Amino acid sequence: MTGFAHVGPAEALAALTYPGLIDALADAFAAGRIEAPLRGHYPMPDGAGATNIFLVMPAYEPGAFTGVKLVTVAPGNPGRGLDSVIGLYVLFDATTGAPLLSVDGSAVTVRRTPAASALAARYLSRPDAETLLVVGAGKLARHVVEAYRTVRPTLRRVLIWNRNAEKAAALAAELGIEAAPDLETAIRAADIVSAITMSKTPLIRGAWLKPGTHVDLIGGFTPEMREADDAAVTRASLFVDTREGALHEAGDLADPIARGVISPADVKADLADLVTGRHPGRRSADEITLFKSVGTALEDLAAAAYLYKVRPS
Structure with missing residues (x-):
């Protein structure tokens, strides 16, 4: 493909399909060639009494691609x-520096984020998992369901819970899944629990997790956010997308580490360890696993490069 183009959200969502994107992320983590510095994180008052967060997420693969995601x-x-998350991704040729394409940043984010969780679930969730619970009914929820169904075709039941029960019911009706009226009951029934909230108080209680559950924490991306309590973190075998990002930015890990509840050494592996076989992932049917992601620019670059390759000329 030659020339520079902007890819809108509809085209990007259509091209960034599962399982192709999941495999592209696996290849990127396994190759270990993409460099992704910690993202710039800038609080900015919105002029209306609230504070926005502006994120700058660069990454580069020598001899291939360079890119940056700009997100508010x-x-x-x-x-x-x-949408609460709005952004733009720009992809460049790493050798010449020439811009190749720009793409709606929200489309990249809502695809690559569940793809990373689904990739982790290949190694961490039970192969016979039948019940998925999605906690949160925002924009990512439908993509999480699609991604998990890609890697776990054994899923027969999908539940969704949200603080706003009407919102959960509406999305459940749209997707043909079940709205869960009670969070504790739903967690106790689930084989996989995927949380996509910006909660600052834990929603997922370790006491509610049955043996063999896989917990996927997506939403929290600052040290102040918590989606799971200390009991969940201490009961589970812990995994992350990247140690550098998750241990510093994720309240679900950074907070209990700061208080001495766990230590960085309690994190068993990251995605690179899993996809390369340096860690086998789940070790038993009864093991409770927990994957904490905060997102990494590596995933954005891999997704944008995949889009560039599969998009028609």
């Missing part, structure tokens, strides 16, 4: 009828 997380946007 605006908590007030739902009240404006807008």
Whole structure:
């Protein structure tokens, strides 16, 4: 493909399909060639009484691609009828520096984020998992369901819970899944629990997890956010997308580490360890596993490069 193009959200979502994207992420983590510095994280008042977070996420693969995602997380946007996460991704040729394409950043994010969790679930969830619970009914929820169904075709039941029960019911009806009226009951029934909230107080209690559950924490991306309590973190075998990001930015790990509840050494492996076989992942049917992701620019670059390769000329 020659020339520079902008790829809108509809085209990007259509091209970034599972399982191709999941495999592209696996290849990127296994190759270990993409460099992804910690993202720039800048609080910025929105002028209306709230604070937005502006994220700058660069990455590069020598001899291949360079890219950067520019993202604004605006908590007030739902009240404006807008997505809370808005951004742009720009992909460059790493050798010449020539821009190759720009793409809607939200489309990249809502695809690559569940793809990373689904990739982890290949190694960490039970192969016979039948019940998935999604905690949170925001924009990512439908993509999480699709990604998990790709790697675990054994799923026969999908539940969704949200603080706003009407929102959960509406999305459940749209997707043909079940709205869960009670979070504890739903967690106790689930083989996989995927949380996609920005909660600052734990929603997932370790006491509610049955043996063999896989917990996937997606939503929290600052040290102040917690989706799971200390009991969940201490009961589970811990895994992360990247140690550097998750141990510093994820409240679900950074907070209990700071208080001495766990230590960095308790993290068994990251995605690179899993896809290369340096760690086998789940070791028994009864093991409780927990995967914490905060997102990494490696995933964005891998997704944008995959889009560039599969997009028609």
